Amino acid sequence: MATETMTRGGAWLIEDAPADSVLTRERLNDEQQLIGRTAEEFVDNEVLPTLDRLEQKDWTWARTLVRRAGELGLLATDVPDAYGGIDVDKVSSVIVGEAVGRCASFATTFGAQTGLTITPILCFGTDDQKQRYLPRLVSGDIIGAYALSESGSGSDALGARARAIQQPDGSYVLSGEKMWITNGGFADIFIVFAKIGGEHFSAFIVERGFPGVSTGREEHKLGLLGSSTTPLILQDAKVPAANLLGEIGKGHKIAFNTLNYGRLKLGAMCSGGARLAIEEAVRYASQRKQFGKPIASFGAIRHKLGEMIARQYAVEAMLYRTGGLIDGALAAGHAPAQILAALEEFAIEASILKVSSSETVDYILDENVQIHGGNGFVRDYPAERHYRDARVNRIFEGTNEINRLLIPGILARRAFKGGLPLIPAAKRLMDEIMAPPSMESAGDAPLDAERRAVGAMKKVALMVLGTAMQTYGEKLADEQEVLLAAADIAIDVYASESALLRALRVADARSGQAGTSLHDAAARVFINDAAVRVEASAKTALAAMASGDTLRTLLAALRRLLKVTPINTVELRRQLADAAVERRTYLF
Numbered sequence: 001m002a003t004e005t006m007t008r009g010g011a012w013l014i015e016d017a018p019a020d021s022v023l024t025r026e027r028l029n030d031e032q033q034l035i036g037r038t039a040e041e042f043v044d045n046e047v048l049p050t051l052d053r054l055e056q057k058d059w060t061w062a063r064t065l066v067r068r069a070g071e072l073g074l075l076a077t078d079v080p081d082a083y084g085g086i087d088v089d090k091v092s093s094v095i096v097g098e099a100v101g102r103c104a105s106f107a108t109t110f111g112a113q114t115g116l117t118i119t120p121i122l123c124f125g126t127d128d129q130k131q132r133y134l135p136r137l138v139s140g141d142i143i144g145a146y147a148l149s150e151s152g153s154g155s156d157a158l159g160a161r162a163r164a165i166q167q168p169d170g171s172y173v174l175s176g177e178k179m180w181i182t183n184g185g186f187a188d189i190f191i192v193f194a195k196i197g198g199e200h201f202s203a204f205i206v207e208r209g210f211p212g213v214s215t216g217r218e219e220h221k222l223g224l225l226g227s228s229t230t231p232l233i234l235q236d237a238k239v240p241a242a243n244l245l246g247e248i249g250k251g252h253k254i255a256f257n258t259l260n261y262g263r264l265k266l267g268a269m270c271s272g273g274a275r276l277a278i279e280e281a282v283r284y285a286s287q288r289k290q291f292g293k294p295i296a297s298f299g300a301i302r303h304k305l306g307e308m309i310a311r312q313y314a315v316e317a318m319l320y321r322t323g324g325l326i327d328g329a330l331a332a333g334h335a336p337a338q339i340l341a342a343l344e345e346f347a348i349e350a351s352i353l354k355v356s357s358s359e360t361v362d363y364i365l366d367e368n369v370q371i372h373g374g375n376g377f378v379r380d381y382p383a384e385r386h387y388r389d390a391r392v393n394r395i396f397e398g399t400n401e402i403n404r405l406l407i408p409g410i411l412a413r414r415a416f417k418g419g420l421p422l423i424p425a426a427k428r429l430m431d432e433i434m435a436p437p438s439m440e441s442a443g444d445a446p447l448d449a450e451r452r453a454v455g456a457m458k459k460v461a462l463m464v465l466g467t468a469m470q471t472y473g474e475k476l477a478d479e480q481e482v483l484l485a486a487a488d489i490a491i492d493v494y495a496s497e498s499a500l501l502r503a504l505r506v507a508d509a510r511s512g513q514a515g516t517s518l519h520d521a522a523a524r525v526f527i528n529d530a531a532v533r534v535e536a537s538a539k540t541a542l543a544a545m546a547s548g549d550t551l552r553t554l555l556a557a558l559r560r561l562l563k564v565t566p567i568n569t570v571e572l573r574r575q576l577a578d579a580a581v582e583r584r585t586y587l588f
C-alpha cells in the first residue's frame with residue numbers, strides 16, 4: 001500500500017507503489033514530446049552527420065553546435081526566464097538528455113555545459129553571478145566546464161591539492177592542476193574546486209581570461225574523440241572575490257549535489273545511446289545474411305536482441321519514474337533550495353540509474369559489436385565507436401563502485417536516523433520469515449507472478465540490509481563487498497518494480513488487460529532474471545555475514561521467499577526480437 005513516504009527517496013524498498021503513481025515514457029505530455037523531438041532532430045540532422053569534425057578536434061564547430069543547441073532552447077530547460085531559460089520540468093531535461101545521448105561525444109560536451117556548469121551556478125550562485133553567466137551559458141555563447149578531479153584525487157575529490165589564498169582585497173589566488181576536464185580545450189569558464197588556506201574546500205567560477213589560467217594538451221583517449229578533455233592549470237591564477245561560488249568551506253555541497261543531478265542526466269544519455277544501438281543492431285541483423293538466412297532468424301541473435309530490449313525497457317522505466325518523482329518533489333516551486341532538496345532526496349535513485357544505465361548501455365553496445373561480427377570491429381560501421389565511447393560512463397560522475405557504495409550507504413544512514421522506516425520493516429520481516437506467504441498462492445492474473453516476485457525481492461533486500469546493519473552497525477561502511485551485493489539487490493528491486501509498473505500502466509491505458517503485450521514480455525523477462533541475480537547476490541552477502549545455524553535459517557528463508565517459478569523467457573525474448581525485426585526499430 002502506498003503512503004506519503006512514497007515521495008521519499010528509497011521508500012520503494014518498503015512500500016508498493018501503485019502503477020498510476022509513476023511516470024512512464026508513454027505518458028509524456030505534448031510539450032515534453034515536442035522538446036524531445038526537437039532535440040532528436042537536431043542531433044540526427046546536425047550533430048551526427050558532422051561527428052568527424054568533432055573527432056578531428058574542430059572545437060570551433062563544437063562551439064557552433066552548442067550555440068545551435070542554445071538557439072533551440074535545449075540548454076535552457078533548468079533555468080528560469082529571468083536568466084534566459086525556459087524552466088520546464090526535470091522530465092524535459094531527461095528527454096533532451098536521452099536525445100543528445102545519441103551522440104556520445106557531443107552529449108559529453110552538452111552535459112558539462114548544462115549539468116556540470118549551469119546547475120552549480122543556478123543552485124549556488126549569487127544573483128550577480130547568475131546574471132553574469134547564466135544567460136550566455138543558456139544561449140551557448142560561452143562554454144562551461146567543471147574542474148573537480150586531480151591526478152591524485154578522483155573518487156576522493158575532497159582530497160584535492162589545489163589551493164586558494166585569500167588576498168587582502170578579498171580576491172583569491174589559485175594554484176594547482178585539475179585533470180580530465182571535459183570541454184577543457186575551449187571552455188570559457190570553469191567551476192573550480194580548491195581549498196582556501198589549504199583547508200576549506202570551496203568552489204570558484206574561473207574565467208579562461210583570468211591571469212594564470214591555462215589548459216594543457218588534449219588527452220589521448222579510448223573513446224569520446226569528439227569531446228575535449230584536458231588538464232586545467234592554475235598558476236597563481238587571480239580570481240575576484242565576486243567569483244567565489246557558494247560559501248567558503250561548503251564546496252562539497254556544490255560538488256555532490258551537482259553530481260546527483262549529473263547522474264540522472266547521464267542516465268538519460270546512456271538510455272538514448274542504448275536506444276540508438278538497439279535500432280542499429282535490429283537493422284543489421286535483419287539485413288545481414290548467413291547460411292542463406294537473415295542472422296535475425298537465428299535463436300542466438302534473437303536471444304541477444306530480446307535481452308537488449310528487456311534490459312533497456314527497465315532502464316527507461318527507472319529513468320522516467322525518477323524524473324517524475326523529482327518533478328513531484330518540485331511541485332511547490334523551483335527555488336534553488338527546493339531543487340537541492342529534491343536532488344538530495346532522490347540521490348539513491350540517481351546512483352541506481354547511473355550504475356544500471358551505464359552497465360546496460362555497455363552490455364547492449366558489446367552485443368551490438370557481436371551482432372555486427374567483423375563489421376563490428378572496423379571503423380566503417382558505428383558499432384565500434386559506440387563501444388569505445390560508452391566505456392567511460394562507468395568511470396565518470398562517480399565510478400560505479402563509488403555509486404554502488406552510496407546506495408546502501410544512504411539507505412542505512414536514513415534508516416539509522418529514522419528518516420526511512422527500514423529497521424522496523426526489517427524487524428517485521430525477520431519475525432515473519434519463518435512462515436512467509438507462499439509465492440505461488442496468490443492470484444494468477446497476468447503479471448501477478450511478477451508482482452509477487454518484486455515483493456519477494458524487496459523482502460530479500462530488507463533481509464540483507466537488515467542483517468548487515470545489525471551485524472556491522474556503524475562499521476557497515478568497512479564491509480564493501482557486502483555493500484556491493486546489497487547495492488546490486490537494491491538496483492534489481494528498483495529496476496524490476498519500475499519495469500512492472502510501466503507495463504501495468506501501459507496495460508491500464510490500453511484496456512486494463514495485462515499479460516499479452518510486448519511491454520509485458522519485456523517486464524517479465526527482466527523480472528525473471530533479476531530474481532535469479534538477487535538470489536545469487538543475497539547468498540554471497542548472507543554467507544559473508546552469518547554461519548552455522550543462523551546462515552542455514554537465513555538461506556532457508558531466502559529459498560522460500562524467492563520461490564519464483566521460471567517462465568519461458570526464450571519464447572518471450574523471441575517475441576521481442578521478432579517484433580523489433582519486423583518494425584526495423586527498437587520497440588518502445
Ligand SMILES: Cc1cc2nc3c(=O)[nH]c(=O)nc-3n(C[C@H](O)[C@H](O)[C@H](O)COP(=O)(O)OP(=O)(O)OC[C@H]3O[C@@H](n4cnc5c(N)ncnc54)[C@H](O)[C@@H]3O)c2cc1C
Pocket residue numbers: 112145146147148149151152153154155156179180181182183221224229392395396397398399400401402480
Ligand atoms: C573522458 C573523461 C572526462 C572526464 N571529465 C571530467 C570533468 O569534466 N570534470 C572532472 O572533475 N573530472 C572529470 N573526469 C574525471 C573522472 O570524474 C574521474 O576519472 C573519476 O571520478 C575517477 O577518478 P580516478 O580516475 O582518480 O580513479 P580512482 O579514484 O583512482 O579510482 C580507481 C579505481 O578505484 C576505485 N575506488 C576508488 N576509491 C574507492 C573506494 N573508496 N572504495 C572502493 N573503490 C574505490 C574506483 O571505483 C576505480 O575502480 C573525467 C574523466 C574522463 C576519463
